[in-house]
Amino acid sequence: METYYNPADLEKFGNMGEEAAELWEKFMSYYETVFKDGALSAREKSLIALAVAHAVQCPYCIDSYTQGSLEKGANQAQMTEAIHVAAAIRGGASLVHGVQMKNVVKKLGF
Amino acid sequence: MNSTAEQLQCLGDIGIIPFAEKIKETDFYPLISNDTIKTMQVNVGKVCNLTCKHCHVQAGPHRTESMSRATMGQCLEVVANNKIPTLDITGGAPELNSNLSWMISEARQIGCHVIVRTNLTVFESEHCFCKPEFYAEHKVELIASLPYYTEKDTDRQRGPGVFRDSIKGLKILNELGYGQKDGLLIINLVYNPGGAFLPPAQPSIEADYHRELTNKYGVCFNNVYTITNVPVGRFLQFLTNSGNLKGYLSRLAGSFNSSTVGKVMCRDQISVDWDGQLYDCDFNQALGLKCSPGHISEFSLDAFKERKIALGNHCYACTAGQGSSCGGATI
Numbered sequence: 001m002e003t004y005y006n007p008a009d010l011e012k013f014g015n016m017g018e019e020a021a022e023l024w025e026k027f028m029s030y031y032e033t034v035f036k037d038g039a040l041s042a043r044e045k046s047l048i049a050l051a052v053a054h055a056v057q058c059p060y061c062i063d064s065y066t067q068g069s070l071e072k073g074a075n076q077a078q079m080t081e082a083i084h085v086a087a088a089i090r091g092g093a094s095l096v097h098g099v100q101m102k103n104v105v106k107k108l109g110f
Numbered sequence: 111m112n113s114t115a116e117q118l119q120c121l122g123d124i125g126i127i128p129f130a131e132k133i134k135e136t137d138f139y140p141l142i143s144n145d146t147i148k149t150m151q152v153n154v155g156k157v158c159n160l161t162c163k164h165c166h167v168q169a170g171p172h173r174t175e176s177m178s179r180a181t182m183g184q185c186l187e188v189v190a191n192n193k194i195p196t197l198d199i200t201g202g203a204p205e206l207n208s209n210l211s212w213m214i215s216e217a218r219q220i221g222c223h224v225i226v227r228t229n230l231t232v233f234e235s236e237h238c239f240c241k242p243e244f245y246a247e248h249k250v251e252l253i254a255s256l257p258y259y260t261e262k263d264t265d266r267q268r269g270p271g272v273f274r275d276s277i278k279g280l281k282i283l284n285e286l287g288y289g290q291k292d293g294l295l296i297i298n299l300v301y302n303p304g305g306a307f308l309p310p311a312q313p314s315i316e317a318d319y320h321r322e323l324t325n326k327y328g329v330c331f332n333n334v335y336t337i338t339n340v341p342v343g344r345f346l347q348f349l350t351n352s353g354n355l356k357g358y359l360s361r362l363a364g365s366f367n368s369s370t371v372g373k374v375m376c377r378d379q380i381s382v383d384w385d386g387q388l389y390d391c392d393f394n395q396a397l398g399l400k401c402s403p404g405h406i407s408e409f410s411l412d413a414f415k416e417r418k419i420a421l422g423n424h425c426y427a428c429t430a431g432q433g434s435s436c437g438g439a440t441i
Contacts, residue, residue, distance in 0.1 A: 043314065067361075070303070073310030073318060075263055 010060045043072035050079055051086040114398035117346055121423045124356055126363040129429075130421045138371045141419040147411065149379040151198040151436065152177070152185050153392060154210060156384065158202040159232050162255070162268045164302050166343035166396045169202040176202075177384040179209040184406045185382055186213065190220045192411045194380070198436065200227040200392060205240040214240070218248050225251045227436075230279035231272055242279075246286040246295055253335070253436075254280070257302040259322040267304050280329040289331040298333045300438075306354040308365060308431055309336035312439040335438025338362075340427040342396045362426035370433030373440040376419050382406055390419045392436070397422065 017024035035045050046069045053061030069079050122128075133139050155176035158169035189197055197217045204210050204226055217224050226245065232238050245252060254276070258264050261273040280297070283289065288297040299319060303309050316334035323329050339345050341358060349355040376390040386406040389395040399420040403413050433440030 041314070043310070067307050070305070070307045071310055073315040075258065075260060077260075 005059050007063065010063060013060075041072075043069070043074055046072045047074055047078060047082040051082040054083050055086040055090055114396075117342060117397055118399075118422065120346060120350060120355070121341060121359070124359045124423060126359055126423065126426075129363075129423050129425045132363070132366060132426075133371060133421065136368045136371045141371075141374070141377070141421060142417070143415040143419070144378045145415070147192065147194055147378055147380060147414070149196045149198050149375075150185060150189055150194050150382065151200060151379055151392060152182075152213075152382045153200050153202070153384055153395060154182070154204050154207040154213070155202045157206045158229070159206070159235050160203070160229055160268055160272065162344070163348055164257070164267060164339045164345045166340050166345060166393055167202065168343045168396075173202065175384045176207050177209065177386075179212060181382075181384070181386045181406065182209055182213045182216075184386060186216050186220070188380075188406060188409045189217065189222055192409075194222070196223045196225060198225040198227070198379075200436075203229055203232045203235075205232045205238045206235070208239045210240045211244055214244070214248050214250060223251065224248065225253055227253045227255070228279075229268075229272075229276075230254045230256065230283075231275040233279055233282065234275070242282050242286055242288075245283075246288065249295065252283065252288065252297040254297060254299055254331075255302065256299045256319075257304060259319045263304050267302065277323075277327050277329060280323075280327075280331065284330055289329070293332070297331050298335055298438075299331050301334055301336045303339050306339075306349060306352070306358040306361075308361065309338055309434070309439075311432065312336045333438075335436075336432070336434070337436070337438060338427045338430060338434035340393045340424050340434075342393050342424050359423060359426065362430045363423075365430035366426060367429060367431060367433065367441070370429045370440050373433060373435070374425075374428045375435035375437070375440075376428075380409075380414065388414075393424055393427075394420050394422075397424065 035042060035049070046065055049061065050065040050069050053065050066079065133141060153167070156167055156169045156173035157171070157176055158173070159171060161170040188194070199210070199213070201207070205228065214224050214226070226240075233242060255268070256264060256276050257267045264273040264276070265271065280289070283297055286295065288295040301309060301315050301319070309315070312334065315336060319331075319334045323331070341349055341355070349358050376394070379391070381389040381391050381395050383389060383395050388401055388404060388406060388409070389399065390401050394401070399422065401417050401420060403410055428434050
């Protein structure tokens with residue numbers, strides 16, 4: 001069965017450099033710099049990326065940053081907590097919009 | 111997948127650039143020895159009290175191969191005659207060879223630095239022939255496998271209860287003076303990835319080990335070595351069964367780092383199997399890739415240094431990322 005997402009497509013990411021080489025090179029240069037050890041360690045950045053990958057629900061990124069986090073020495077407990085951070089922010093983002101609902105109710109009601 | 115032929119075939123048919131071709135891009139083709147052989151690594155047997163999932167030797171309690179005292183004597187003669195400074199003893203669990211303490215005593219008498227690769231859990235076995243006190247008395251450097259600093263991850267790789275027993279073993283060694291800052295008795299731990307992925311940066315994971323093991327268990331040690339899992343033996347079987355073989359080999363090949371090639375361990379060591387057969391390294395040993403001269407009884411340093419080192423796709427494990435050797439990362 002055909003699917004929109006294919007694990008093998010991850011290896012074709014570099015094809016995005018076709019037609020827009022300069023933009024691609026700038027993006028990759030920026031990308032590589034972002035993930036280097038800095039004020040945050042490479043491991044912390046990898047765990048943030050893993051959490052964000054779940055928030056944006058990108059299967060390619062989940063695949064990459066699960067392996068990447070393991071290769072930075074993270075364990076499953078740390079990775080699971082990172083995903084809970086994403087879940088908390090996503091859930092909280094929905095819940096905090098309840099204030100909008102309350103505002104509307106207040107405006108419309110007696 | 112017990113046969114070496116099956117393993118080699120499995121590693122060969124994987125759709126990556128063969129390592130023997132890849133190395134031609136570097137200044138180290140053909141790969142030969144350094145001028146100085148620094149280490150004789152001796153595998154004194156495949157018997158072990160554990161059956162770790164990443165073990166390239168496929169060691170375990172069911173194995174029977176064990177080096178005889180006569181073969182050990184031949185190894186010691188080569189060490190003495192060629193002034194090889196370090197004897198690195200591995201297995202299996204070396205302590206389950208009844209001749210181990212004799213070999214260590216003899217090696218120390220000729221001034222050789224001795225390393226034993228211990229699993230930390232064997233000391234309480236009734237068949238353990240070499241106790242921590244003996245190691246301390248003979249100033250043996252220990253390298254101990256402890257794949258991760260948590261119980262769950264270590265036990266998943268090495269078997270239930272292994273982490274607790276390892277901590278117990280470490281505490282005994284600490285009481286004897288191992289792992290202290292004075293550096294008189296050295297114990298280094300080994301991190302192995304818990305599956306089909308590369309190890310983290312060595313200094314980073316070493317800091318984690320120090321923090322976690324000291325804070326939670328009150329144990330100390332000197333260094334942590336990260337060793338890449340080599341797709342041989344039981345680990346190769348895992349890769350095949352789990353559908354990870356192609357992905358892992360591609361990961362290793364894709365992480366090829368040409369600056370590690372000059373520092374691969376096979377360039378300055380001799381590897382001897384339990385029966386005296388010579389190899390370039392413990393992994394070539396597990397794959398049956400013999401070298402010439404073939405047996406310790408006919409060893410010649412000049413001939414050994416002139417040999418071409420046998421290469422295969424498993425060699426990508428020693429040249430990926432930060433490099434890997436029995437002494438950890440190489441760059």
